[in-house]
Amino acid sequence: MIYCKYSLKKFNTFNININAIKIVKIKDLEKLCNLWKKYKKQNFPCLILGDGSNILFLKNFYGLVIINRIKGIYISESKKYWNLHVNSGEKWHDLVKFTIKHKIYGLENLALIPGRVGSAPIQNIGAYGSSIQNFCEYVDIINPINKKIKRINKKKCNFKYRDSIFKYNYKNYVIISIGLSLSKKWIPNLKYNDLKKLKYNITPQKIFNYICNIRKKKIPYPKIYGNAGSFFKNPIISPILGTKLLKIFSDMPFSLEKKKFKLSAGWLIDKCKFKGYISSNGAMVYSKQSLILLNRFNNSSGIDILELAIKIYYKVGKKFGVWLEPEVKIIDSHGEVNPYIFFKKNNI
Numbered sequence: 001m002i003y004c005k006y007s008l009k010k011f012n013t014f015n016i017n018i019n020a021i022k023i024v025k026i027k028d029l030e031k032l033c034n035l036w037k038k039y040k041k042q043n044f045p046c047l048i049l050g051d052g053s054n055i056l057f058l059k060n061f062y063g064l065v066i067i068n069r070i071k072g073i074y075i076s077e078s079k080k081y082w083n084l085h086v087n088s089g090e091k092w093h094d095l096v097k098f099t100i101k102h103k104i105y106g107l108e109n110l111a112l113i114p115g116r117v118g119s120a121p122i123q124n125i126g127a128y129g130s131s132i133q134n135f136c137e138y139v140d141i142i143n144p145i146n147k148k149i150k151r152i153n154k155k156k157c158n159f160k161y162r163d164s165i166f167k168y169n170y171k172n173y174v175i176i177s178i179g180l181s182l183s184k185k186w187i188p189n190l191k192y193n194d195l196k197k198l199k200y201n202i203t204p205q206k207i208f209n210y211i212c213n214i215r216k217k218k219i220p221y222p223k224i225y226g227n228a229g230s231f232f233k234n235p236i237i238s239p240i241l242g243t244k245l246l247k248i249f250s251d252m253p254f255s256l257e258k259k260k261f262k263l264s265a266g267w268l269i270d271k272c273k274f275k276g277y278i279s280s281n282g283a284m285v286y287s288k289q290s291l292i293l294l295n296r297f298n299n300s301s302g303i304d305i306l307e308l309a310i311k312i313y314y315k316v317g318k319k320f321g322v323w324l325e326p327e328v329k330i331i332d333s334h335g336e337v338n339p340y341i342f343f344k345k346n347n348i
Ligand code: FAD
Pocket: 013, 047, 048, 049, 050, 051, 052, 053, 054, 055, 068, 088, 113, 114, 115, 116, 117, 118, 119, 120, 122, 123, 124, 125, 126, 127, 173, 174, 175, 176, 219, 220, 222, 227, 228, 229, 230, 329
């Protein structure tokens, strides 16, 4: 009998206290591949994590968890661009700070997004009117079993809102580095509502500071209240359903994306009166931002959080005909699962 004896509590921002058979922090690629191969040979699942800021563990993980700390930032330049090759274990926010310190601008709108560089292209991280797809030129991946490396160029990454090819293909690969290209001619990105007032004497540092401040005010610090940022994605719906909903809910916020309606999941959840709701198990809808679910007392299980998410899913679905998709990846004992199927199967 092999026991899951090592706690993953410090390696996931929901602060869920579950265990894995083995947890290893890795700083070099060769070691990563060898360990991965060894565990796969024995039929154990392998999971690579950055900071665990976009996952929800439901059960003990029956395998190997690799905490990626493979670092390195390499700069080159052309006439018009700074080109950065960044290894996947770098902290995303440290990279943003590094670029600003070196007078390389463009990433400031993406300041303070948690997690590591290797996870950033998977859901095409975004905030405050920007996303990594605006800068990403390529993503390098490795098959840890045969150590073959592939470069996936920007076009093939298929970046969309909170989406990319890496959510569907290359599941048995590990992202090892990414390439970013940042223009030497800086143009401030002030599209997002909250930033419009900043237009005078604007500098990248001012945007960076402003964004860090609003994020600190709006988003709870996971070490205090476990969370993974937005639990659901903002839904993108057909023009027919969007127009129909606007007739009933004239105050519904939305934006148009290629003729489709992008709604605010936070608003939909508010309208179902969930804001501030706390379940008997301590799973909570954050009172300042309904899209964020909290492990309020840091003693809930992943299933407690998922139960609340499913409750929200059905209430919002029934009221608006809009079925929310989780942004957070749900992991059970052997890897990622579809939360709705998991819920039904386990009769929760
Ligand atoms: P993890 O949670 O460790 O992993 C996520 C998934 O990626 C897992 O399936 C994992 O197996 C896989 N993975 C990780 N590394 C690799 C690799 N090297 N190769 C292959 N697969 C890998 N996101 C936004 O887009 N915008 C925001 O504004 C934002 N705000 C947030 C605020 C808070 C407080 C929190 C907690 C999260 C927020 N997020 C936001 C979500 C999160 O920051 C991002 O999804 C981030 O990219 C996750 O990085 P991570 O390293 O923690 O990934």
